[in-house]
Amino acid sequence: MNKLSRAQAILADLIRFPSISVDSNADIIGYLQDALTQVGARVTLQHDATGAKANLWATLGPEVDGGIVLSGHSDVVPVADQDWSSDPFEMVERDGRLYGRGACDMKGFIACCIALLPDLDVSALKRPLHFAFTYDEETGCLGAQALVGLLRNNPLKPSIAVIGEPTEMRVIEGHKGCCEYTTHFTGLEGHGSAPDAGVNAVEYAVRYVGHLLEVREALKMRAPHGGRFDPPWTTLNIGGLHGGVAHNVIPGKAMVEWEFRPVQPSDYDYVTEEVRAFVGEVLLPAMREVHPDADVVTETIGEVAGLEPMERNAARDLVLALIGANDVDVVAFGTEGGLFQSLGMDVVVCGPGSIVQAHKPDEYVEIAQLEMCLNMLDGITARLMEAQ
């Protein structure tokens, strides 16, 4: 069987595992583990707190620094309330396209990675080939965040990560992060005629929002030179403000929903520190002077690190050379790439299929895209067999 037919057969198998983010991914991870173990990979599974989900980290080749990570998430978005032309978990081929949930996002890439294995001369690898297959990407990169913790303590340092999210095999070197929060204010209820006797949660929430808006303006001034994002600075949005029961009651509870999209790690630190200082040094002391149990608690809904475009990026340069392209771009969607970048790796996003089809009914990947991806992966393994 040639590599392309093999990739298609593997993709059909992978699509048959539903692996929707809320459910266990044990079956698909078991399948990938078997395929990797068969060719002698050293495989580590990292389970989540429930034990139902796992990341897979695998290495082929020598135990040395450097080498390349191929990264994909094993979970897919749900199909509920979507109108599919056929069973989303049974791959169907029509007009050179393979249909099924996860076909492009991103089981097509994972199928290509696994299709490489039977023909690979592992003993010829001079630097390691690593595989990172994660859980819960679609719900905030939770699996990859855990994996980064594991890799930080790993004595071996890979140098490049290729994230196979669907880019139609275009070379992507950056995206903004996405950080979403709900901030809960607890004050002290009271009668509207005696405002000083209560702690007005809505008023403190409004002051908090006011401070966030000042931070938003400051972020514009911090935009990096030559940034290619649109807009080029870190944006901040207030998505919701809830609280209060009646005109004449001091509200005891309020809630602010907000998000920001960092273009550089220092903006993440800046926003976090600004908010921490304002709550800790301004709001809480004022609230607790009246009511010691008053509180402001921020709940993290999701934090996806951005992928910052870098002047020097060996991952980008390698993939450009392998696929014979000159154009590099940035995209609006998030990936696990920023997390690998935070470990000091050079990162590029390049994978088969289009983000336009991701998350939609009748998701598909073109067979021609899988072929391009297999060619890129062949180039990657050939590179790992060359002397450094």
Ligand SMILES: [Zn+2]
């Ligand atoms: Zn994805």
